Amino acid sequence: MNIVIGITGASGAIYGIKLLEVLKSIPQIATHLVMSKYAVENIGIETDYSIGQVLGLADFTYDxxxxxxxxxxxxxxxxATVIVPCSMKTLACISNGICDTLIARAADVALKESRKLIICPRETPLNSIHLENMLKLSRLxxxxxPPMPAYYNKPKTLDDIQNHQVMKICDCLGIANEIGHRWK
Ligand SMILES: Cc1cc2nc3c(=O)[nH]c(=O)nc-3n(C[C@H](O)[C@H](O)[C@H](O)COP(=O)(O)O)c2cc1C
Structure with missing residues (x-):
């Protein structure tokens, strides 16, 4: 499988990083990573990963x-293309067909070719523009x-919460996994 991963400047860069870590352990998957300018910024602000470490998790990287x-x-x-986390700006670009970044263009390609597109939008509170953009894409x-923690699995650490999100993405990609705790 060739999977495109876009990390944008929304909070929660760690979700994209954890997904890359999981996919790296699966030899049949090649990842194609694109990070926006503010994704790079936020990785520095929010995580202990260096940009070199994140780039090293992908098979191919692009500007x-x-x-x-x-x-x-x-x-x-x-x-498949996964944008995680997805900012409201990139969400708006995708839902309006504006392809002036590689991440938005890759998403547009996924849409026009009817390929799997997964978006993990992150913002709160959400305004009507954000919600309309999500609805438009959902209908397509x-x-x-969205990274929304579940509590039925009694998360004890941030790791538990992050793993649950990565599990949901992998489930959607059709990748068998036991990354998170499932409701029994
Ligand atoms: C620390 C930090 C956190 C941010 N968190 C969010 C967020 O959760 N959601 C969002 O839509 N934008 C967030 N932003 C703003 C985006 O980074 C900004 O709109 C940027 O232009 C998005 O562009 P991109 O989609 O190309 O990365 C944040 C910015 C910073 C510096």
């Missing part, structure tokens, strides 16, 4: 300004998986 990258074209076959078949 968000590089619209000539192969994942910018529908002729390059990918199986996009999976909207």
């Amino acid at each position: 968000n300004d590089c619209l000539s990258a192969r994942i910018s074209s529908g002729s390059y076959i990918t199986d 078949g996009v999976k909207i998986i």
Whole structure:
């Protein structure tokens, strides 16, 4: 599987990083990572990872300004695109067909080619523009998986909460996993 991972400047860069860590352990999956300028900023603010470490988790990496990258074209076959976390700005770009970054373009390609697109939008509170953008994409078949912690599994650490989110994304990708605690 070729999976595109976009990390944008919404809070929660760790979710994208943890997903990359899980996918790295699966030899049949190649990851294609794009980080926005503010994703890079937030990784420094919110996590103990260096940018080099995050880049090292992916099989292929691209600059968000590089619209000539192969994942910018529908002729390059990918199986899924995951934007985690997704800022309201990138969400708005995708729902309005504005493709001026590689992340937004890769999402647009996934939509036009009817490929799996998963978006993990993060903002609170949500205004009507945010909600309308999500609804528009949901109606096009996009999976909207916001990072919302569950409590039925009694999370004890941030790790537990992050793993649950990564489990939900992997479930949606069709990747068998026991990363989080499932309701029995
Ligand atoms: C520390 C920090 C946290 C942020 N958290 C969010 C957030 O949770 N959601 C959001 O939509 N934008 C958030 N932003 C603002 C985005 O980074 C900003 O809108 C940026 O232009 C998004 O561009 P991008 O989608 O290309 O990364 C945050 C910015 C910073 C510096």
